[in-house]
Amino acid sequence: MRVQGEVWVPAEQKEPTAGDREAAPDQDQAPMPGAPVDIYGPEVFPYTEADGVYVALLSAFHNWERRDGGS
Amino acid sequence: MLLQADAAWEKRLRVGSYGTVAVEDGRVRLWYQVSGRENPPGKNPGFMGVAYAESADGIHFRKPILGLVEFEGSRQINLVLPADPRLLSIGGGSVWRDDNPACPPQERYKSWQKVYPEPGTGIFGPHRIRVSRDGLHWQLPEKRVAGLRAADTQPAWFRDPRLGRYVRYSREWVQFEGEGKIRMASCNESADIHDWQGMFISLQPTSGTSRPRSGRNWMRPA
Incomplete structure (x- = not known):
């Protein structure tokens, strides 16, 4: 994300690992x-x-999608 | 928990996302959004308004009985906006004190709102500014505002002494890469809060980090 020309969020997002998903409250x-x-x-x-x-x-607001394909 | 919808008249309401805090004369003043608990998918709650509370320490708030607005048959409440909840709801009611020395005393407080009129009332919106002498008694200015952008998410505005003008920021739905729509922040200016000019997008994600799919609105409903 750029704010007045300054990058303040990394451009690449990491795909969650299985461990990440287990730790996440919204596993779907x-x-x-x-x-x-x-x-x-x-x-x-x-x-x-x-x-x-x-x-x-x-x-x-980061945008997420449901693992079952819903939104 | 600093504030809950625990007054008798708030039993079918909840405290909303938006509020304004100001410290004046040794007291903490709080304007907070209330809205109906029922929120059908894709629709706004049945009622939205702005209520008022005060505190001596910023932790313990009391809700004074103001008697300004009738809601469901009672005026023994602390609701300040809208003046008649039977006619309209108000979203994103941002309250702001204008310390511009040239500001008329009766317009010292200002609220930039999105208006949701009941059908058939003839009330027009969608975005209006109300003014007040004390932050409690509100009225529409005679001059209709022009060029004001959306206020249903809580907007920000102030008088910039460097520019000698009023500046405001709010959310803007923007077509993104010709496919999807996402929210960005816009800005424009006014000499008098009534005529707003020169809107531009002030905060935006870069195209290299964002890629909405065709035909989808990626934001969940507000």
């Missing part, structure tokens, strides 16, 4: 390699301790 779901990320509720505000600095505390 898996992250989708290369799936898009939704940006949701972008909380942006000026950082008052420095001039010209803004902070964004946004939610990034």
Whole structure:
């Protein structure tokens, strides 16, 4: 993901291993390699301790698919 | 747990995702979203609004009886928006205090909302700004807003002293690589909160890391 030109999330996502799936509470779901990320509720505000600095505390929703092919 | 839908009038409601906190005169003020517990797939809850609570320490909140809005036959509640829940619901009700010295006192507080009118009411939306002197009593300004973008996810806005203008950020559905739609963040500016101009996408995923499949909306319903 790029934010104002800066890469802040690794471009590649790792396919979960069997161990990952066992540890995951939602074992019927898996992250989708290369799936898009939704940006949701972008909380942006000026950082008052420095001039010209803004902070964004946004939610990034990673998209998952069900292992049975559903959504 | 700081806040629950535990007032008698909230028994069929839940505390929603969006809220605003402000510290003023030694008290913590909280505007929080309430919405119906029933949420049919693909549809919004039957009711959405904004309620108000206060705290001395930011941990223990009380819900004052404001008597401003009637909800299911009672005014002995702390609901502040919408003014008449029989006519409309309000989503993403972001409350913000405008400390611009030129701001009229009766518009010191502002709320940017998505309006869900009941059918046949003639109320228009979808996105409106309401203003208030105290954050409790709200009214629509006479001038209708233009160029304001979506507010159903909680938007952010402020007056930027560097620019001398109001700036806002919210979510934007964007066609992505000609196939799917995903949410990104957009931004634009206004001199007076009424006319918003120059919208652009300010936060977005890169095309190299994202690849939606054809015809699918990859975001689960809000």
